Amino acid sequence: MRLQALSDRRAIIERRILAARIDELAKGEGSSARPAIVAALKEALEEGRAELTRRLEEQPSAGHSIAAGHAYLIDQLVRVIYDHATLHLYPASNRSSAERIAIMAVGGYGRAEMAPFSDVDIAFLTPQRHAPWCEQVIEAMLYLLWDLGLKVGHSSRTLDDAMRMAKEDLTVRTALLEGRYVWGDQALYDEGARRYRIEVVMGTERQFLREKLEERNARHKRMGDSRYVVEPNIKDGKGGLRDLQTLYWIGKYIHRVDAAADLVTVGLFTESEYRRFRNAERFLLAVRAHLHTITGRAEDRLTFDYQRQIAERMRFADRPGKSAVERFMQFYFLQAKHVGSLTGIFLSHIDEEFAQKSQRGGFFAGFRTRPRSVAGFTVHGGRIAAPSDDWFRKDPVRLIELFRLAEAEELEIHPRTMRQAQRDSGLIDHALREDPRANALFLDLLTGRNNSETVLRWMNEAGVFGRFVPDFGRVNAQMQFDMYHHYTVDEHTIRAIGLLARIEKGELVSDHPRATRLIGGLASRRALYVAVLLHDIAKGRGGDHSELGADVARELCPRFGLTEGETELVAWLVLHHLLMSSTAQKRDLADPKTIEDFVAAVQSMERLKNLAILTAVDIRAVGPGTWNSWKGQLIGSLYDQAQERLRLGHIRHGRKERVAAKQAEVKERIGERADLVDRYARSMGDAYWIAEPADIAARNIVHYAAAREAGDKLSIFEQYYEARGATLVTVIASDHPGLFYRIAGGIHLAGGNIIDARIHTTREGWAIDNFLVQDPQGRPFREPQQIERLERSIADALANRIDLAPRLAQRPLPHGRSKAFDVDPRVVFDNSASNRFTVIEVNARDRSALLNRLARALFEEGLVVNSAHVTAYGERAADTFYVTDVTGAKLTGEARMKRLEAALLEAASDALQARLEDA
Template sequence: MHFPALGSRRAIIDRRAISDNIVALAQAHNGDPMKLRLAIVGELRTALEQGRKEVARRLEAKPTRGRETVSAFAFLIDQILRLLYDATTHHLYPASNRSTGERIVLIAVGGYGRGEMAPYSDIDIGFITPWKPTGWTEQVIESMLYSLWDLGLKVGHSSRSIDETMRMANADLTVRTALLEARYIWGDRPLYEETAARFGAEVVQGTARAFIADKLAEREERHKRMGDSRYVVEPNVKEGKGGLRDLHTLFWIGKYVHRVQSVAELVDSGLLTQAELRQFQKAEDFLWAVRCHLHTITGRAEDRLTFDLQLEIATRMRFTARQGQSGVERFMRYYFLNAKTVGDLTAVFLAHLDDQFAAKGRRYIPAFFRRPKKLDGFILDRGRLALPDDNFFRDDPVRLLEIFALADRHGLSIHPSAMRAASRDAPHITAKVRRDPRANAAFLDVLTSPRDPETVLRWMNESSVFGRFIPDFRRVVAQMQFDMYHHYTVDEHTIRAIGLLSRIEKGELASEHPLSSEIMAKLISRRALYVAVLLHDIAKGRGGDHSILGAEVAEHLCPRLGLSDAETETVAWLVRYHLLMSATAFKRDLADYKTILDFADVVQSAERLKLLLCLTIVDIRAVGPGVWNSWKRQLLGDLYESAEEVLRLGHKLRGREERVAAKQAALQQALGLSDDDFRQFAKRLPESYWIAEPDDILVHNARHILASDGSPLSIAAEYYPQRGATLVTVYATDHPGLFYRIAGAIHLAGGNIIDARIHTTRDGVAVDNFLVQDPLGGAFHSPEQLQRIKVAIEDALANRHRLITKLEARPLPRTRAEAFRIAPNVLIDNKASNRFTVVEVNARDRPALLFALANALFQSKVTVHSAHVATYGERAVDTFYITDLLGGKIEAKGRLQTLERRLLEAAGGDVDIALQMA
């Protein structure tokens, strides 16, 4: 029997009882095959539903036992198919004396053939006949398929003769893989035996090497498609790196090479050890459990572990909050540790395989590499660093660090058997080894390597040596951050950031990061920067401010690594303030000189400023694809230049005046205006405008203003490629409520505001620049879309309809951010600016949030002078520089409390659009 471990089978489905019922139905409907088929389907549907409920109940009772669940589902489907086969061949299409051609066998292929079936997976089956199908076999196959579809099952099926099967298997890797796991279900047993024997002799024999190469290439392609990291925060349990498909690939290869029938037999063939088999089975059990929960919750074949499903599965699998980590973060950490196990097993398995083929003289590497050569006690085995004996690491655990430093220095890879020994012996890295100057020097050599630190650090992490040597790092291995902003686990994010820093230093990203590429070449504290990148997130998940806690880690760890007191102080400062530059650039008004002074006051030195810029850039870029863009580069560059000026000039304002003059000169040249005409134009615009806007927007705005020719309202909308967004400029007479009306109109037109810069000329005209994207993060391109935005703004400013009513009637699209609970928070700061009250609102991002906040500010009778919109995944941070209607700061306590309450209500969404217009 194929499911020996499955208990209480009759509770899932009682085949004998149902078979008796079908016989009774056949007698009752004698002579009416149509009615009989429907009655049989009805009987099987009831059995299928009851069986599904029983399996779901078992999963609920034992939520981590995935193998049991998938075996139970496969068993249930087996019995349904057998009953249907018997009913079809005995009652619907009986054939009294069949010819030798009227034979048929039903087989399970693919994962179902392996005896594993997730609740809503496709049922992959094959009908095999000796030769071309006869009239009778065609009737049987067609009837069975209709019955299966009537049962609501998704069926992947094929119907072939034995010859056709062999031909297809030789021509198509997918067919060959599916047939590799073919299993007899019901029908003509000798026909199955003949098919299996011919498959082994005609397809598998002598093609193992080609199959391995094809399967590994297929795996690489799949990983690229899925994001090529096993640490993406919304992983695909089936197809992703470290997922079920990777485990199955190992089994397929083992089965193809050694003709094994079960994973356990891979031990006998030398491809896995007994301990590795246990790891394989444990990881597979967990991943299957997760996949079964995904299917059960969604009621479909869903394999992507999205944020909302992570929450529910963590609860079902009984993960609870502990030590500063929520239940869902603990669940996902366990998921990533299992994915890491799958990766480790893959490396070991392929090493065994390589050795087995190499033993037969089939080596991929030229002969001169095969002679082992000594290298600091290590040896070279076919060009890879290997160990002279099995106790080499245990005899001197410092070698666990030295092997990676050697690999980096000489550009060598490490033999998988040495990696395996490193994983096994990593626990020998004790406090004594951590204090050893040789070990620390080797680690620092890898971290600050001018070659490829990312690759070698990743090897070090895979073997657990990294976490053993830096215990604080071990705490963040496989630790996810439950948000939509971070795409990777903390350890993966950190290693990627170090890789990016190395690439910037080597000049590989000069076109994307010209400023930091130039700076890296002149740094005095290069070593401190690499250590700071390593430590910037090291204290995440400890329940406090990770910047402050991380600085404390740095103070203890840096001296151990061999850094001087001055370097230690620099690293601790960088870790403590690693979020300062991005927070200032993205949430504050860089045209407000006090912003620059406050920032420079914390930074204090030009060297620290350079280090902080480089750290900030790699931190943002390593968050995930699509997070970095030209707008962020420009804002960080502006802040860097302004702060450098202050630090260089000793707080003189001259540099600022020079920048404004340079921008004005460039604009006058671009416009071709005379000195008098340009002077007239320039004096209308405040200094803050010249500082805030980049040169290309200054040109765009100036042409717009000059073309408006004194009109009270002029609107421009065009694609702005530097940001991948649409630039909407409104030139209009300033009045209270202008900002919130424009925000509401843009949302009504289907736009999402990602940045807003609001300026007022000295003669009372507003020049407002909005960057707008569609809800999926794309720009509005077509003339119709741009026209729709312009008309919506015109209508709103002319008060042609009640904005509130129209917005209430517009359904808000559901967003992924709804999986997160974020308590809104309002911070009001009267010290951040000399002229303005600065209000920062943190809230869950959603459509029309900016409109709701702008409306609340309008209700509070304040003037918005600039708005800065930053989004971090599901979290929005909107900052407003405001004054009262007379231009003064808002300082009355009662007024501030009312303002805070209104903004909190708007941010929370309860009173989203319910506030009535004044």
């Protein structure tokens, strides 16, 4: 057992010396000895933990020995406390047969898998109920354990009660299954173990397996149902410790094994698979020990806050293109992947065992379904299998063919064949990668019309994917240390391929109507699938992953069998796969220069269609909630304008024609009030009509007319804007310096996040400012009290009834854990992105009221903001401003640019945040 293999146990705790000290204190001080005894026990606990912490620092990956060491420490304390309770507190020289106690460790304590602050789960077994001496001893022990600050999960049951509850309750049955004798009456414990095997286990193996798998599936669903989430729960998450424990529980229950090593003896694992089991378990136990040590509590979620610290403690180092924390997390996900493949292998063996036991005999035995052959593979019961152990060695191309057939025939792969594929993946060499037949099979799989996502994931789990496409193997289990990306790079890519397939099938028409419409008319669907596969293939190499990825595409596409034209399209898509999302979210789509520059880069309708679909699946595959109607609307608007320019050139794009067309559309929208357009069109100016979408312009002009007729000095209008998944906030007020930053401050104080802002001034000096606002969770403001709070806060800010700076500093960060990341503020000036404005992009850590601070800095530098565009990428914000000086000219002059850059960096800095919080 693990405890027996533990080295230098006396350095952790010397039970005999501690027991002698307790004995001396109890005899010498009598009833007043308790404080001194507690102090002695606590000292032993603290010294033991300190020794184990020292060992963890010396051997940061020694998960098994550290876990066993903590269990051993608790064992010895429990033994000393039991002996003290029975010898000094409640001595009984002539106990009856009912006055017996067996102390059993259960849960992680029972497995000797304890982290520094794990719960201490103890079961007290007694022969019968209501034995006063037993109750007194148990109570005394519990009070002493609690005095030590231990979190004790305990039960006290008779053997009869324990057996009855184990039959009824899966949790109790599992606890007793991994129970371990600690101290007390050994014979009573042995009797309980014997009765458990006979009365509880025998004949219920199938039921236990079914219930444990249902429990596991429910837990996975609760935890996100992916082993590649970037903040995993190392205990309960998919691919975590609980999955390994489940295998052990099932094996022990069905095969009566006493240790995980016995799973090899009964044929559930090979020696190499068991080594992978142990390695994954050792690593996960070590990570959990570090996590408890850092936090000083029982913590199992590996959040961003702790990942960097644990990477350092476990001696991961930076490498070119990949930080230490990213290397640590990549290793973590590889272990989680191993846990997943081991689970499949293990359960397949159990499944086969039960199938063999339940095969029908007698007359009907001859009527079993016969297997069929598909390309030499055996297909039976919906599973495809290799017919022999040397099947892949005879022709390694079959390693690719296996997965292609599984997708094409909609079959599961037999776990034993998955094991073979994993074992034989090393047969994939350069010659096989260049084999035209193998590449044709892979391309057919990638573009399959059934369920390519699932089969590619199987291929990845088996290690075949990464061997066949080594560039993909380099991003296997690779995470990005940020709050934007929810999955590892390989998982993100496979999910994106799955989304593309679903769009092609028409399953996502409500979310992606444009992509669904476009995908059927592409010149080459396979080029798009390959582009999705390769768009992030070069992440983690150091340098621009888009440029490096385009080079990879030029090498791989001919190998896959793509034509020269398809190869060029894929390389272009990989190189520019961020262009559309960046332009749509960071640039002013009403500025003609934005569209001109985008179209100049795209150059053809075929590229535009492919890029629009790639952009949609790329954003959506980042994680839940990253794709929303607002992003869909922006990308759609960019697509429509670019499409029109590409098809018609500059026809219909003259400024006068665009203004007239927009005004005509607004007249149509407002119907009987169409005369308002003629009344206020000139006052609003051509720039307004070009900038605002027709639906917003229609709302604005009715609102503006009402405000003017009523003589309002301030008019605020809020409305849920379904088309963009946000609340439209329009403020009409007399224009004056600082108006924009004050409005922004008021919106922030009401709990709103501004995702887009457009600022206009009429010829009469009235401001018409439009803001799209969401709450911190990306939802619109819709409740009446939310709207009222928003309006009141804006009015107070504009009337100077509140001091914005200190109030805004007190608001919590949008992401409380964003301080775990290094985000260096950066300011970029661009005088070529617009014909009329200087475009300023500020990248910084997302924080409360960042837009307000940046807008105030621009105001204090004497600049006029025409529009602002806000994009959040997890902990990082990218705020873009279209500005001029007070004369309406672009910014020039190096000295002024440097002064403005310094002001913006100061506004975005952590130091300013700290000063404001202190104030």
